[in-house]
Amino acid sequence: MGLDAHGIVSVVQIIVFAPIFGFSLFLTIRHGVRRHAGWLFLVFFSNIRVIGGIMLIVAESLKKPSIGIFITSYVLASAGLSPLLLATLSFLSMVGQHAQTRLPITAWHYRMLHVLLAVAVALAVVGGTNGSSSSISTQNNGNTLRRVASLIFVGVFVTVALITLMLWSNKNAILLHRRTLLVGLSSSLPFLAIRVLYSVLSAFSPSSFGPRSLEHTSLSKFNTVNGSWQIYITMSLLMEFIAVAIYCTTGTLLPLQAEERDYEGANSKNVDVQEMYRQTGGRVNGGR
Known part of the structure; x- marks a missing residue:
């Protein structure tokens, strides 16, 4: 069984994110895991993207592919947004750290957002697994869970945008070299917004597996597994790559x-x- 368009995209995905994995690991060591966990989340994110790409290539290369491998690849594609948002939250926390005046956002707020993202990942994983069930009711339940997960991603992203605006309004209170990181974070937000939008559209598209997998709606083209690979590249992979590239570039500029x-x-x-x-x-x- 040869690779289709999505399989070829997975090859490109591995080629792109494998070097990012190595460079993110370098930045994690350079800046230190203890104080700057954002780089470590980028390591997790790029690793998930590489593994997800490998899983899909393996599934399409087998003569008798296991649907479980396809499902794993699909779940990783859906849940991979979480570590990227976690990295963004960690970088925002770094920007406000040691500010010369007290900011209204505290470590407690960041912890709550981290918990919400953990919940979203759990819902996305369970929803993706249930969405492949042969039972209509279980499949409907899975669809509901992954849609709730996508809405949590939206809520966290909106909060991230608001925190970024708050930090800009207190720019003079932020340590000089942390402002470089704030510029990088702000530059990545438009690309993250498109990526989050794709997550929502994909979550509300028909199931990729199961008895309802052949249904087609106006959102079918946004499905990660069997939708338009052009849209997937443009709204998902490309947006992720640009955001991560901005973070990595910023990481090299921080003295x-x-x-x-x-x-x-x-x-x-x-x-x-x-x-x-x-x-x-x-x-x-x-x-x-």
Whole structure:
């Protein structure tokens, strides 16, 4: 069994994201996993894209392909958006870290968004698996779950956009070299928006497997597995590649030594203010 158009796209997908996997791993080591988890999420994301591409190629290359391999590839394609959004959230957290004034967004808010994305992944995986069932009711349940997952992705993306606007409104409070990262994040948002839109359209398209897989609607062309491969490349793979390329480029522009000086300067300033406040009994800047 030879490769069809989607199989050939998977080959391109592997060729594109395999180097990104290696470069993201390099950035993770360069910046450090502990403080900058965003690069690690890019490693997860690119790894998922490579594995998903391999799974589809294997499935199409077998004389008697297993539907389970097709389903795995489909689920990975749907769930792969989560680590990309997780990386974006982590980078936003980095931008606001050590800000010179208190920002309204806290670590708790970021944790809640991470939890929502974890829930979305679980729903996408279960929904993709149930969507292949021979039972109409189970397939309908799977479709509902993957649609809910896609709407969660939309909600998280809208929140990311709002946080980005909030950070721009407090630009002067952000450490100088973190503003470079903010520019990169802002540049990636239009491409992420298209990718999230494709996720929603794909989730509301007919099932790829099961008794209703032959149904055709106006959304059928957005189906990841058997829809238009041109749309899949344009609205999914290309948008992901541009967003990740922006992140990786930004990662190479962040000067580590200057960033460390920013850390030390911010921490030193906070310590000096606290010490002055303690020694004067709260009378700072002419306070009484």
